[in-house]
Amino acid sequence: MSTEKKPILYSYFRSSASWRVRIALNWKGIDYEYKAIDLLKNENNTEEYLKVNPTQKVPAFITKDSKLLSQSEAIIEYLDEAYPDRPLIPGCPYKRALVREISQIIACDIHPIQNLGVLKRIAGDDMEKRTAWANESIRLGFKGLENRLEHTSGAYSVGDSITMADIFVCAMVGNAKRWGVEMSSFPIITKINEVCSKLPAFANAIPDKQPDCSK
Ligand SMILES: N[C@@H](CCC(=O)N[C@@H](CS)C(=O)NCC(=O)O)C(=O)O
Missing domain, CATH: 3.40.30.10 (Glutaredoxin)
Structure with missing residues (x-):
């Protein structure tokens, strides 16, 4: 054993x-x-x-x-x-850097300014204010991300293989939808999310499928 x-x-x-x-x-x-x-x-x-x-x-x-x-x-x-x-990170040094770049645009520039701790400090329990702040933060961040993906993406965020960058994109789209971000201005982000969401690894990671969701 x-x-x-x-x-x-x-x-x-x-x-x-x-x-x-x-x-x-x-x-x-x-x-x-x-x-x-x-x-x-x-x-x-x-x-x-x-x-x-x-x-x-x-x-x-x-x-x-x-x-x-x-x-x-x-x-x-x-x-x-x-x-x-x-593998989630490619062997080619430039592509590795691109995967980290896309991941960090989300992890360092977009996600931290809309996380729960920040929302509580900015808006307290005022859900309307929280939504406005989170929506605007993600929308502005997605503008730059979409532009960058125009240059880095193929079938996925960086070229034609699934990488760590797709993981960051899809989880961030989850937050964007939750805060009502209008996604029509972000066709590449939307396409990557749609394609990846169908894969079991992504589909089984969504909030609804987690053991603490129903609480
Ligand atoms: N940069 C961190 C972010 C971690 C983070 O902000 N987690 C949030 C949930 S998504 C959290 O624990 N928030 C609690 C709080 O801010 O008080 C990472 O990528 O792991």
Whole structure:
């Protein structure tokens, strides 16, 4: 009998940063334990979770040899190196950089200004104000992203293979839809999301399919 532990993902079903890691785990076919952290109940701010992840964000990932990783891009890059089948980052140096560029346009420039912590500070419980802020932030970010994808994409975000960039794009489209962003100005983003969403790794990572969704 194998004594190897399963890796653990600390996730919240609606968290798009967790969503990215769920897609990568599915893509690689990695069996993992799902531990739900309810951000609406501030479960990320408990003493217990502070010991798991001092940044108090989700996702947090515990490797099968019990080591912590946070930051979705770092986790996905680790998974790609530790589980090399079905690569998510290409071998060509320029394409590798493009995959990171597209991922970081989302991770560094778009997502942080519309995440829950920021929305709470800007709009408190005012849902109309929250929606206006998140919608505008994503819409402006998507303008630049769409322009960049005009140059980098083929069938997918970077060339004709699925990469980490597609994971970031699809999870961000999930947030865009949630905040009512009008997607007709972003045909490439829309097409990539439509094509990828049909793949099981992506389809099974959506918020509705997570164990903490019905709560
Ligand atoms: N750059 C981080 C972002 C992590 C992040 O912002 N997570 C959000 C959920 S999507 C969170 O935990 N928010 C809780 C808060 O801001 O208080 C990553 O890519 O993992």
